[in-house]
Amino acid sequence: MKFSLTILGVNSAIPANGRVPTSQILQVQSEKFLIDCGEGCQIRMDQYGIGRSYINQIFLSHLHGDHLFGLPGLLYSFSLNRRKQALHLYAPQSELLRQMLLNLLSAQGELGFELVFHDAAASPGNVRLVFENELLSVHSFPLVHRVPTVGYLFREKQRPRNIIPEKISEYGLTVEQILEAKSGEQVRLPDGRALDPEELTLPPPEPRSYAYASDTMYSEDIVPVVAGVDLLYHEATFAHDLADYAAETMHSTARQAAEIALKARVKKLILGHYSSRYKELAPLLSEAKEVFPNTVLGEEGRVYEVPFRSARK
Amino acid sequence: MKFSLTILGVNSAIPANGRVPTSQILQVQSEKFLIDCGEGCQIRMDQYGIGRSYINQIFLSHLHGDHLFGLPGLLYSFSLNRRKQALHLYAPQSELLRQMLLNLLSAQGELGFELVFHDAAASPGNVRLVFENELLSVHSFPLVHRVPTVGYLFREKQRPRNIIPEKISEYGLTVEQILEAKSGEQVRLPDGRALDPEELTLPPPEPRSYAYASDTMYSEDIVPVVAGVDLLYHEATFAHDLADYAAETMHSTARQAAEIALKARVKKLILGHYSSRYKELAPLLSEAKEVFPNTVLGEEGRVYEVPFRSARK
Numbered sequence: 258m259k260f261s262l263t264i265l266g267v268n269s270a271i272p273a274n275g276r277v278p279t280s281q282i283l284q285v286q287s288e289k290f291l292i293d294c295g296e297g298c299q300i301r302m303d304q305y306g307i308g309r310s311y312i313n314q315i316f317l318s319h320l321h322g323d324h325l326f327g328l329p330g331l332l333y334s335f336s337l338n339r340r341k342q343a344l345h346l347y348a349p350q351s352e353l354l355r356q357m358l359l360n361l362l363s364a365q366g367e368l369g370f371e372l373v374f375h376d377a378a379a380s381p382g383n384v385r386l387v388f389e390n391e392l393l394s395v396h397s398f399p400l401v402h403r404v405p406t407v408g409y410l411f412r413e414k415q416r417p418r419n420i421i422p423e424k425i426s427e428y429g430l431t432v433e434q435i436l437e438a439k440s441g442e443q444v445r446l447p448d449g450r451a452l453d454p455e456e457l458t459l460p461p462p463e464p465r466s467y468a469y470a471s472d473t474m475y476s477e478d479i480v481p482v483v484a485g486v487d488l489l490y491h492e493a494t495f496a497h498d499l500a501d502y503a504a505e506t507m508h509s510t511a512r513q514a515a516e517i518a519l520k521a522r523v524k525k526l527i528l529g530h531y532s533s534r535y536k537e538l539a540p541l542l543s544e545a546k547e548v549f550p551n552t553v554l555g556e557e558g559r560v561y562e563v564p565f566r567s568a569r570k
Numbered sequence: 571m572k573f574s575l576t577i578l579g580v581n582s583a584i585p586a587n588g589r590v591p592t593s594q595i596l597q598v599q600s601e602k603f604l605i606d607c608g609e610g611c612q613i614r615m616d617q618y619g620i621g622r623s624y625i626n627q628i629f630l631s632h633l634h635g636d637h638l639f640g641l642p643g644l645l646y647s648f649s650l651n652r653r654k655q656a657l658h659l660y661a662p663q664s665e666l667l668r669q670m671l672l673n674l675l676s677a678q679g680e681l682g683f684e685l686v687f688h689d690a691a692a693s694p695g696n697v698r699l700v701f702e703n704e705l706l707s708v709h710s711f712p713l714v715h716r717v718p719t720v721g722y723l724f725r726e727k728q729r730p731r732n733i734i735p736e737k738i739s740e741y742g743l744t745v746e747q748i749l750e751a752k753s754g755e756q757v758r759l760p761d762g763r764a765l766d767p768e769e770l771t772l773p774p775p776e777p778r779s780y781a782y783a784s785d786t787m788y789s790e791d792i793v794p795v796v797a798g799v800d801l802l803y804h805e806a807t808f809a810h811d812l813a814d815y816a817a818e819t820m821h822s823t824a825r826q827a828a829e830i831a832l833k834a835r836v837k838k839l840i841l842g843h844y845s846s847r848y849k850e851l852a853p854l855l856s857e858a859k860e861v862f863p864n865t866v867l868g869e870e871g872r873v874y875e876v877p878f879r880s881a882r883k
Contacts, residue, residue: 271647272613278643296643297613300585320677322646329642330591330609333635334584353677360673364633364666364717404677 260285260413260465262488262561264529265301269472269494269508270323272297273533276557278323281490282307283411283467285392291315292409292469298327299334305558309334314388316377316395317348318471319406320357329361336368343371347387347397349378349405379407384482398482400473402507408470410482417441418458428452462565468523471530474504475513480521487563489523490555492530497544511541515548529555573598573726573778575801575874577842578614582785582807582821583636585610586846589870591636594803595620596724596780598705604628605722605782611640612647618871622647627701629690629708630661631784632719633670642674649681656684660700660710662691662718692720697795711795713786715820721783723795730754731771741765775878781836784843787817788826793834800876802836803868805843806854824854828861842868 268276278295289311348354351374377397379385388395397407417439434444438457468483471492494508518526545552581589591608602624661667664687690710692698701708710720730752747757751770781796784805807821831839858865
């Protein structure tokens with residue numbers, strides 16, 4: 258029941274200091290959700306031994322090159338590997354994305370699989386369901402940047418309650434009765450007794466959640482959207498002494514990322530999208546930890562596992 | 571008087587086995603000529619500490635993604651670094667390249683510098699001068715691949731003869747006389763004596779040369795074009811047991827690369843553009859060396875210096 262984030266690229270703008278531009282993979286069970294696709298995405302996947310299969314959904318925050326320019330190569334690889342399955346791309350300005358990609362790929366011959374473009378644009382106050390399957394839902398939400406930009410909120414669906422194995426033999430439960438209990442219904446036994454689901458099952462684990470917010474300037478509008486998530490990745494392009502420059506370029510400082518995390522009471526904050534001026538990242542981490550202690554650096558190749566939290570009673 | 575090739579990417583098709591798709595830099599004095607620009611080009615430059623400045627010319631062999639998809643990121647970096655100087659791009663299908671790039675870059679705002687597209691298409695029998703400055707000339711020549719593809723021949727210009735310093739004081743030579751002798755003319759002294767240039771100067775070193783041939787199937791048509799070059803980079807996508815598949819996909823085997831090197835009497839052969847199926851490259855090297863002993867593997871990060879050869883008498 259994997260729910261883990263692997264960071265592939267964590268630099269802003271250009272490859273520098275051994276870091277590459279933004280991309281990451283959220284793995285939920287066997288499915289891999291790719292989030293942004295900066296240059297170097299598949300080079301890191303090769304380096305970290307991450308297969309390209311099981312990627313069927315790619316979520317782009319915006320169309321700036323450092324979140325996008327790994328995509329042509331990835332599509333080309335899928336094509337060379339004779340992919341047949343449709344690939345779904347989510348982005349604001351999805352029609353512009355379509356034109357950019359199809360033009361670029363025109364010289365490469367037929368892709369051999371379908372690209373499906375989904376509009377993920379979200380306006381202020383508008384949180385938008387863009388993807389859903391039996392495991393999780395994905396909502397886009399507006400960020401504040403120089404071009405239309407969205408964040409994404411990944412949230413597991415509520416699981417059914419867990420049957421207590423000993424109860425099956427104790428009461429001679431049928432499959433039907435087990436399913437009733439798991440879905441929270443009363444179970445009636447042949448002798449007329451009614452058993453509450455709490456007697457037969459344990460509560461399910463809390464649904465896990467991950468929110469991605471990059472690129473954006475400081476905006477408290479996202480606080481209610483990301484409130485309480487297990488993991489928040491928030492851009493921290495600059496240290497706070499450059500707060501004015503951050504605002505001017507519509508980016509955030511590490512301290513601002515931590516302020517959002519604090520206000521939203523998230524469980525853990527991951528920093529990223531570092532300016533190339535920072536060879537060493539420790540100062541960014543310290544300033545964020547002063548505000549929000551459970552902050553970690555986003556680091557390429559690092560895997561951030563989200564374990565199940567203790568179940569609700 | 572540097573003349574050296576640095577290989578940035580040497581894999582074919584996709585990033586695999588720790589290798590990235592094709593790109594390389596020929597450095598001639600301080601000028602860097604970028605040859606192909608596969609994904610990973612500027613990631614390797616960052617990794618190897620190679621600055622992006624002094625790149626004013628980019629030579630593309632063809633428009634397949636594995637020779638091209640590093641270009642958007644590189645242009646984006648130039649733009650972010652506030653490049654002002656025009657950048658010259660040479661390629662077959664240069665108009666198609668222009669459309670692909672401008673469309674892709676349309677979402678990034680103004681580049682801030684001019685892109686100048688030069689048609690480098692070359693048809694059979696047609697070797698074409700595409701660039702020339704005081705140091706060297708670059709010719710494109712046709713290769714045989716699935717889309718219009720060219721190789722490039724870089725050749726230093728003949729330098730003037732070198733004055734022998736002691737002769738200046740011995741004969742009291744003026745600056746004008748020195749220049750006459752260096753350019754191979756007789757020098758007449760005030761006393762009427764005529765001195766042959768061989769008396770006053772040493773012959774200049776041989777112009778150095780590099781030929782790049784990738785992607786291509788085996789074609790002896792390139793032999794006269796690359797004859798005698800100091801360095802030949804020839805693609806060697808497959809080992810020779812896959813010669814049929816190489817022909818079908820219009821690529822070459824390592825042995826075929828060596829046969830071209832042998833027939834063209836080049837000084838040294840560099841193999842590259844390896845198929846992802848080869849994790850270990852030693853077998854490709856061995857089969858090439860059987861035909862042409864002075865063969866080396868193209869390896870990412872390796873610098874191939876071309877020293878001056880002993881001067882012509």
